[in-house]
Amino acid sequence: MFRQLSARFGGPLAVAILTLLGIWLIVMVTLPQLQMIDYSLRPNLLPAQVGGPEDRLTIANYATLFNNDIHRAIFFKTLWSSVLVTVLTLIVSYPLAWYLAKVATPRQAALCILLLIIPFWINEILRTYSWFIILAFRGPLNEVLLMLGLIDRPIRFLSGDAGVMVGMVYAYILFMVFPVYNAIESLDDNQVRAARDLGAGTVRTHRRIVIPHAKPGIATGCIMTFMLAAGSYAVPALLGSPGSRWFTQIIYNWFFEGGNWNQGAAYAFLLLVLCIGFMSLVMKIFKVGLGDIAK
Structure with a gap:
């Protein structure tokens, strides 16, 4: 990296860039994560007890998740739901990325x-609240379906996870479209023409030519979408029902309602480990490395 930066910007500027990058990573990423881990390994004590005999390292905060059936169920539900959001976003984004890269003028x-x-110039909470209005029991969507005679009575879209799924796919579609679009755009059109000349249909052309070429972009989009979905708070809080809680809501409750920062730090670190594990799994499935994703 230094040689590339040095060749492009010169030695002194390359050193300055790498130094600033290192400081940013240490101050904004490494130190907060280390502090979170330290919090997670200590009991929740009164200020007068900090530094006393009870202030010792423990894994009790992590054990809470596995001893609490409700929190454990929400944790695994968040995992599965985030994977589903990622798959749905990819299904919606791939045709759009192909159209933008190879079909549209x-x-x-x-x-x-x-x-x-343009819609992303608006705050995420306002965009999410707009979906709350659209999907409401007496909202525009139900009124249109009733007017067209497609349903007999209004549907409660916000009574389960359906509203959360729709809101998340909409909220994170750009993070899937643009990596896939960038990957497909670099594909040589002659490869697609050659596949069609040899008799390959549309599905086979995408399966054998386009998707293998776009693997780094697909992997990047899946990783970003999953991590954003798993760490989302506003969308499930606004569009979810009491029975469709997200793990981030549990973490928020530990921090700001329960006042137990140690327990909240343990849950947050477990969510971080989950995201890192998913990222490693996606990289293994698509057989790409960090260098491929960074492109």
Whole structure:
């Protein structure tokens, strides 16, 4: 990395960039994570007890998750739901990325990208609340379905996980579309033409040519979408029902309602380990490395 930066910007500027990057990683990433781990390994004590005989390292905060059936169920439900959100987002994003990269004219692609980006100029909570209005029991979606005669009575879209899924796919679609779009755009059109000339259909062309070429972009999009979904708080809080709680809501409750930062830190670290494990799994499945994803 240093040689590449040095060749592009010169030695002194390359050193300055790497130094600032190192400081940022240490101050903003490494130290907070180490402090969180330290919090998670200590009991929740009164200020007067800190540093006393009861202030010792323990894994009791981690054991709480496995001893609490409700929290454990929510943890695994968050895992499965985040994977489902990732799959749904990929299903929606892949055709769109293909259209933008290989089908649309430059003018059409620019207009489509603009239409995708403009809603994200609005705060995420406002965008999520707009879906709350759309999916409400007497909201516009139910009114349209009733008017078209497709349903006999309003549907409670927000009574389960359906609203959360829709809101998350919408909230994180850009993080899937753009990596896949960038990967597909670099594909040589001659490879697609050759596959079609040899008799390959659309599905086979994508399966044998496009998807293998776009693996780094797909892996990047899946990793980013999963981590954002697993760590989301606003979407499940606004669009979820009491029976569709997210693990992040449990963490929030430990920190800000229960006042138990040690227990909250343990739960947050377990969520971090889950995200790292998913990232490693995706990289293994798609057979890509960090260098491929960084491209």
